[in-house]
Amino acid sequence: MxxxxxxxxxxxxxxxxxxxxxxxxxxxxxxxxxxxxxxxxxxxxxxxxxxxxxxxxxxxxxxxxxxxxxxxxxxxxxxxxxxxxxxxxxxxxxxxxxxxxxxxxxxxxxxxxxxxxxxxxxxxxxxxxxxxxxxxxxxxxxxxDSEHSAIFQCLEGSNHADVRCVHLTASGGPFYRYSPEEMRHISPAQAMSHPTWDMGAKISVDSATLMNKGLEIIEAMWLFGLELEQIRVVIHPQSIVHSLVEFVDGSFLAQLGRADMKLPIAYALNYPSRLTLSDERMDLATIGTLTFDKPDCKTFPCLALAQEAAQEGGTAPAILNAANEEAVAAFCNAKIPFLAIAEVVERTLSESNFSSAYDLDAVMEADRDARLRAQAHIASTSESTPLC
Ligand SMILES: NC(=O)c1ccc[n+]([C@@H]2O[C@H](COP(=O)([O-])OP(=O)(O)OC[C@H]3O[C@@H](n4cnc5c(N)ncnc54)[C@H](OP(=O)(O)O)[C@@H]3O)[C@@H](O)[C@H]2O)c1
Known part of the structure; x- marks a missing residue:
């Protein structure tokens, strides 16, 4: 037991x-x-x-x-x-x-x-x-996280030196292929309704802005000891391929499965053995086609902001995270529009002093400071921007 x-x-x-x-x-x-x-x-x-x-x-x-x-x-x-x-x-x-x-x-x-x-x-x-x-x-x-569980499973039994890079898949969220104009009038209810996964409010909004994929890049760097350049993002709207590892010989390993968090949870709970879960099977012939696309960092600037914070290192990811948490909460409480989430994060990052320290005190101080700055931006945004 x-x-x-x-x-x-x-x-x-x-x-x-x-x-x-x-x-x-x-x-x-x-x-x-x-x-x-x-x-x-x-x-x-x-x-x-x-x-x-x-x-x-x-x-x-x-x-x-x-x-x-x-x-x-x-x-x-x-x-x-x-x-x-x-x-x-x-x-x-x-x-x-x-x-x-x-x-x-x-x-x-x-x-x-x-x-x-x-x-x-x-x-x-x-x-x-x-x-x-x-x-x-x-x-x-x-x-x-399904992507990281997929990478973890694909890496089993392989040498770290043989890994060229990993490919994190992203569904693209509910606003995949939206135009900048369409993005202006997104409500919290729309952002919280994900096309393929049933999740809590905060991660649903993060998936809609693609910040979730940015956070996952940083998560993957630490979990698997990878450089930022070794982590790619690919849009895969069907959420069937949960992520892939590319090896130095050019071969790829991917992990596939239904979009059901019970699968990666069960793998973690009973690692290294697997658990039987349900009789529901994934029928490849019914799925038919799997598609892959490039992420659009112009329409979804949060992904690029996370990559910049990852590149900066030290306390920058903590600042990114704190500003994002504050901005997402403000959006969910209808205080700022959807597009202002990225603006609040960007403004907070651009005026913060990064430290290369990564101990807990430095991280906690960066977190506190970033929240205050983000809250100030949220207050000024909600005064000046009419909501949809
Ligand atoms: N949902 C997914 O499919 C998914 C997939 C991959 C990764 N994740 C990650 O897993 C984490 C949880 O996501 P979720 O979607 O399960 O979130 P969620 O549905 O919002 O659930 C959050 C849980 O944390 C509790 N909680 C919230 N704020 C708290 C606080 N200040 N102090 C103590 N407990 C608090 C909530 O309690 P109450 O219910 O009482 O509010 C609830 O039990 C997130 O970091 C997310 O990024 C989620």
Missing amino acids: KKITVLGSTGSIGQNTLEVVRRHPDQFQIHGLTARGNVELLLAQIKEFRPHYVSVFDPELREAVQKHAGHCQVLSGPEGLVELASQPVDLVLNAVVGAVGLQPLLAAIKAGNHVAAANKEPLVMAGRYIMEEAGKQGVRILPV
């Missing part, structure tokens, strides 16, 4: 993870679960999976949850997340969204827990530091 803690169990990845566990009750035991504020779902999960601990982000919810949680102990706040992540288990699956996942990720690593990382933002902010800490502790960071 593998003992597992799921951080962010009420989210899209968290629920998919528990669905995999539900199908294999003889293989996994849930030690801990966490949510921000979705008490109703968390209580249902406590009843079904009987964890020893749960944590809610909002301390005011602790008592209300404890009342109905029986023997399960309820923690709260950022310290609750960190404490739960550091309790010994076989695997911590980190599926919270955003920078809030950084401290629990580090806590899990320092406690010697292997990690399945869905939460990509910490790797963008502090990838070098995280991988060094994981190396020191002998901790495995298993990718959950």
Whole structure:
């Protein structure tokens, strides 16, 4: 029995993870679960999976949850997340969204827990530091992002020196082939409705701006020890090929599958063995055609901004991430238009001082400073721009 803690169990990845566990009750035991504020779902999960601990982000919810949680102990706040992540288990699956996942990720690593990382933002902010800490502790960071899981699977058994580059596939999002004019009037509901994947709000908007692919480039650099130049992006609207590795002899290996996050989650949960998941099969003849296209960095400037931040290194990716988190939240709350997300990130990056330091203090300071700058840009944008 593998003992597992799921951080962010009420989210899209968290629920998919528990669905995999539900199908294999003889293989996994849930030690801990966490949510921000979705008490109703968390209580249902406590009843079904009987964890020893749960944590809610909002301390005011602790008592209300404890009342109905029986023997399960309820923690709260950022310290609750960190404490739960550091309790010994076989695997911590980190599926919270955003920078809030950084401290629990580090806590899990320092406690010697292997990690399945869905939460990509910490790797963008502090990838070098995280991988060094994981190396020191002998901790495995298993990718959950479908693209990174695909690369991880394609790299199994190969030499690092034989890799020429990797190709990250991107669906293109809901606004693939939109004209700049069409992009001016996009609502949060449109941006959150992804054509091929069913995901949480923030990653859906990131996919719509292509920032998600930019974040994934940085994530791939750290997870696989690659240079920026070794990571290409290709638009693949069918979301069947999840990514590819190109080797020095010119051959490619690709991983294919249905667009279902349970597949990469199951691979990370039970690595190196695979789990049976469902009888649903992918029928290649029905799919018929797979297409590949170049990304349009002019219409989707977030991709280029992320590449520039990756090139700069040091604290630049943390600044990019913080500005993007603030801008996406402002867009989702209808404070700024869709196109202003890239503008806020660009303006924040252009006026920030980058440091080559990558320790936690430097990263956290860059994150705080970038959020303040981004909030100022958001305030001035929302005063001057009429929303659609
Ligand atoms: N969804 C996907 O298909 C997918 C694919 C690849 C990678 N990822 C990555 O996986 C991560 C999770 O994505 P998601 O789509 O599952 O997000 P989501 O549906 O928004 O779920 C986020 C989870 O984190 C919790 N949470 C949110 N803010 C928090 C805070 N401040 N403190 C503590 N917990 C907090 C939420 O709790 P409540 O429910 O109580 O709010 C929820 O359990 C992201 O980093 C994303 O980039 C997602």
